[in-house]
Amino acid sequence: MLRVGKVKYLNTLPLFYRLEGFEIVEGHPSELVEKLRAGEIDAGIVSSVEYLLGKDRYLPLPDVSITSRGRVCSVLLLSNKRLEDIKKVKLTPSSLTSRLLLRFVLKEGYGREFEEVEGGEDALLSIGDEALELRDRYRFYWDLGEEWFKLTNLPFVFALFLVRKEVPKFWVNLLRSEIWRSRTEFYRDLRAGRVSVEGFSEDFIKTYFSSCISYSLRAEEVEGLRLFFRFVKAYNTNPK
Numbered sequence: 001m002l003r004v005g006k007v008k009y010l011n012t013l014p015l016f017y018r019l020e021g022f023e024i025v026e027g028h029p030s031e032l033v034e035k036l037r038a039g040e041i042d043a044g045i046v047s048s049v050e051y052l053l054g055k056d057r058y059l060p061l062p063d064v065s066i067t068s069r070g071r072v073c074s075v076l077l078l079s080n081k082r083l084e085d086i087k088k089v090k091l092t093p094s095s096l097t098s099r100l101l102l103r104f105v106l107k108e109g110y111g112r113e114f115e116e117v118e119g120g121e122d123a124l125l126s127i128g129d130e131a132l133e134l135r136d137r138y139r140f141y142w143d144l145g146e147e148w149f150k151l152t153n154l155p156f157v158f159a160l161f162l163v164r165k166e167v168p169k170f171w172v173n174l175l176r177s178e179i180w181r182s183r184t185e186f187y188r189d190l191r192a193g194r195v196s197v198e199g200f201s202e203d204f205i206k207t208y209f210s211s212c213i214s215y216s217l218r219a220e221e222v223e224g225l226r227l228f229f230r231f232v233k234a235y236n237t238n239p240k
Contacts, residue, residue, distance in 0.1 A: 002171045005032035005044025007159070009128035010197065011066055011074060011213050012045055014186035015161070015179050022175065029094045029127075029159075036162065043163040043175060047097040051160050052229050058162040061176050065217040066159040067224075072145030073212035075158065076131045077102060078138040079123035089114045090121035097158055098127050098144065104231050105147040132200075145212075154224035155214065183215055 004022045006012055007029050016024065025032070025041050033050050035041045037057070045066065051058055075098050079086055091099050102125050106112045114123075126134050135141055148156040161179065163172050189195050190209055197205055214221075 002043060002167065002175060003041040004175065005035060005041040005046065007032060007045055007128075009074070010132070010200070010208070011128070013197070014183045014209065014215060015045060015064070016182060017186035017189075018182040019178055021178065030096075033096075036164065039164065042167050042171070043161065045159050045161050047095050048157045048160045048225060048228075049097045049100060049232060051162055052232060054162075057165060059165055059172065060217070061161040061163060061172070061179065063217045064161040064176065064179055065157050065215060065221060067155045067157050067214045067216065067221050068145035068149070068212060069155040069214060069220075070146055070149045071143045071212055072156070072158065073143065073208055074129070074131045075101070075127045075144045076135060077105075077123055077125055077142040077144065078131075078134055079141070080139045081122050082140065083110060083112075083142070086112075086122040087114060088117045088121045089123045089125055090118065091116050091125045092127050092130075095127050095158075098125060100232055100235070101144050101148060101156065101228070103235060104228065105142070105144055105151070107235075108231075109147055109151050148224075152224065152227060154227060155221045156228070157217070157221050157225045160217070 001023045004024055006016050006024050006026050008026050025035065027035065029047050032041065032044045033046050036044050036046060036050070037054070051060060106114060145156050163175065186195065190206060193202065195205055196202065
């Protein structure tokens, strides 16, 4: 049975809503990347930069991603200081993509660099459900999906569904079709008011999945991904 990695964040819910016939392995983004590299899982929704680092190892599933076109709502720079006063940032260890996106936003958008610290920080980079929980505890927050869109007018691809190249084509095709089915059924139930998630209101769930997150991977998303990869290569030739 195909082993499929699932990030334990709200934003992956549509992809796994009705996904059946696979062994699901849950973990944080960085954990799943390590498992995918080691062959401990066969496929997974992982940080998009992992594809840049391992094109020889992976195939991306066509038209499957976690993307924003504007605000993403759950990848945030949080601070009680104004942006011009931020010099030290505590970075999430969970997502290399979000850390490099923050570099892009601050460098290209505001002409600023920052120091990575483990304590005594001026700001915190937070992602996923933690970001949704922490947002209202800080005076200021910057949505990195929104900041990227303001600078580029392109969607930002946070995660890709990568499959190891040795996986038989039968499994690749089955995974793609089942993810499509899962995503379709999720949005059908969302429109009908049949989706509920503990800890989140119905209004928030509808707003989040209709206004913050997209799951397509078409021409504009690929263009945004290529632009980001060019920045990553120029900024750091070995972004591990």
